[in-house]
Amino acid sequence: MNPAEELKQKLPAAVVSTGMQLNKPMAVIKKEELLNAAKKVKEMGFDHLSVITGTDYNDHFEVVYNFFSYEKKQNLVLKVITDHDNPEVDSLTSLWKGADWLERETYDLVGIKFTGHPNLIRILLPDGWVGHPLRKDYDMNTEQFVTMGEGGEDVVSTDGGNLLRRK
Amino acid sequence: MIANAYELIVYILTLLGVYEPVLNIFQLLGIEYVLKIIIVLVEIGILFVFVLLTVMFLTWMERKVVAMVQARYGPMVTGPRGLLQPVMDGIKLIGKEDIVPAKADRWVFTLAPFIVFIPALLVFIPLPFGQSLIISDLRVGLLYIIAISAVSPIAILLAGWASNNKYSLMGAMRAVAQDISYTIPLALAAIAVVMFTGSLSTVDIVNAQNGTWFGVIPRWFIFLQPLGFILFLIASIAEMGRIPFDFQESESELVAGFFTEYSGMKFAMFFLAEYAHLFSVSGIIVMLFLGGWALPILPFVPAALVQLVSLGVFLVKTYAVIFFAMWLRDTVPRVRIDQLLNIGWKIMIPLALLNLLVTGFLITAGVF
């Protein structure tokens, strides 16, 4: 049976709709029920969290989780839709440790907050970076300058005030 | 019989007919001792230049041996087969800016390279390069060598501490830990040799190895002390700080270990000291276990050539040991620091003690 349908049978309250992501079964999950659904998914044998993707659709965000089961050799995609103003979903770090960095990356680049994440800080960009680059409304024209502070921390400015300027 | 290099110089000068008139002049002035000092300075100068040239050659040789193992050419551009590369390296290092880190202990930082470099040269004083080619035949030659070698970890500790850098400090700590644990098996293995000769004099040790058993096998101590030889070899490679025991540097872990912060001439001095050390330690291995300059064919060599041939024999043996060290460096990875200490304390020292016990027993029983 299609694992997305199976998930819908087991958790009818959590699954909004099921479908296909091209060739992979997909279930759209209610935002509040994500952690429950993820637990169920893990019970169903999907032990490999392959990737977490956040996408900005201007009016809403989509967070997509690609799962894989080593045992059954099956794919499953979970999709969560959040509002644009305050994108926030539950963190899956308690279930998959690999989710740690993937969520940090999504937070860093797309700006989706993962509640319950133990260490939700930027991972690729320096601390203090303004904006989340993979949002569609990210200001590409503002330059940002990064230097290292006295204690080894990142110092970011938009006017270049932290740079050593030649006269 | 010419005992040491001083007498050899006097002998050569006498042959040339120069010594007597010059000595007469100095005796006339009543300052005979000045001539002695001049001759001593000359012989030290010759040794110094010889060691420096050897060290330069060794850096070239190291690169060529590594290149050979790794299917490369190595230096090829400067001079024939890149032979002048060390000269260029020296010029480059002299031209480099001499950086002292702002937070380093300036005085100690500057002193450390010299403290490394000078013992590396002092070790050569009781080392017999040939039948008479020895600066001074100290009666405690072997003890002197081991004592002088023990100075270099102090200098490394100074360098690591003064750099005020965590990597340097860790490198220095490792160097000291390693040196303490490997000097003991080194000395114990050497003592087993001394038990045969009954003398710490390097000349006596080599003379004891002169000759053959049954006219075929040279009387080298390696045949009497195979275990001692292996222990001494391993311990001295650890003393030299070369792969697989190069913890003071271990460049993939500690960047460059204790000389991370050094540049220019100070760095060059560490570098030169390292290769001088390689040469001296190889010479000591040859002197203790491989018969020094002794070779069974030496009695058949015409007397005029004995000095040259014995020097040649010594150098060939030394370079064989050096080649072994270089070869080893290219084929094995580095052991871990705790594994190194384990090997030192739990395997090498008990084995060295056992070796000593068995040797003593056999000597008392009159087997040798």
Add this chain to the structure above:
Amino acid sequence: METDELLINMGPVHPSTHGVLRFKLRMDGEIIKECTPVLGYLHRGTEKLGEMKTYLQFIPYTDRLDYVSAFPNNYVFVKAVEELAGIEVPLRAEYIRVITMELNRIVNHLVSIGSLLMDLGAATMIMWGFRERENALQLFEKLCGARMTFNYIKPGGVREDIPEGFIPQLNEFLKDMEKRIEDYEQLINSNEIFLMRMKNIGVISAQEAVNYGMTGPTLRGSGVDYDLRRYEPYSIYPDLDFKVCSRPEGDSYARYIVRIDEMKESLHILRQVVDTMPEGKIVSNPKYGIAPMTGTPSAVSTYFPRIFTPPAGEVYSRIEAPKGELGFYVVSDGTTKPYRVKIRSPSFCNLTAIPKMVVGLKIPDLIAAFGTIDVVLGDVDR
């Protein structure tokens, strides 16, 4: 004994972090109490660039992710686009793709093992590895004019056909490589010091490896017998005969052995591919033209459309790259540029497990474990 903690910043400029990675290490003497990797020094915004370039323009950027093995990067993006647009690929093109990818796997493992051994202090292996890598790079150069960044695999096929003399040279390489791998094994496998440094170092159990999302040789080194080439086959892998190499121990040594075995399997695959190579077109869709059999790259590139619009949709496409599972998540909105490109890089995900692996070990062990994880910072930071 109570001792002061030592904070060591290993990197971003350090000989054995393979690039600009930084480890913040909290040390108790020589023992690591906590290890925090700090990334991002090589972040070039590839995903953002993907949104700003057309599909074909983005292919060269994929080369720059994992620059040690660029063909799989090329391939997986193109595969995603092909799945999105439903483009068929001629068989000959798939064969050529598999040749490039398997050769690249060998190249990648040579670099990986070489740099691992160099970090352990034995510099010989990297030189030997680079000697054979050079032969492979010359093959790549013959094929597409580039040695490291290829831009060779295109939607619908490959850019150029195999040039004359390529297959004999490849056969020679395969024959040579077989002997070389034996040489490596003689040099390394039985070396007592190497075993001392690698066995029981950086152990991670199968369960943990899966939980951390590790893939590729690092996962197989923990005993999970899993390879996308076998269990989620793509390209012509279903027709090929090969073993999935795995070891149960989960330590650094196991990961190293898996890489050596995989090189042998890649040679086996390459031999089969060369033997059964079909004739035919190298680009499928007639709309995109058929590239001539020979010609300069610029002449060939005109046969590909500059503008290319797959239908709206989203796809997550993944393959077994040399370092592990490499995936591209591509969202198309029906325009000429991707709406979103997400790169799931194996280096990034495998690195997640490093803090777990090295606690309680020493700096030299961190280097051994890190070396067997085999990351390329271009792939980690993207």
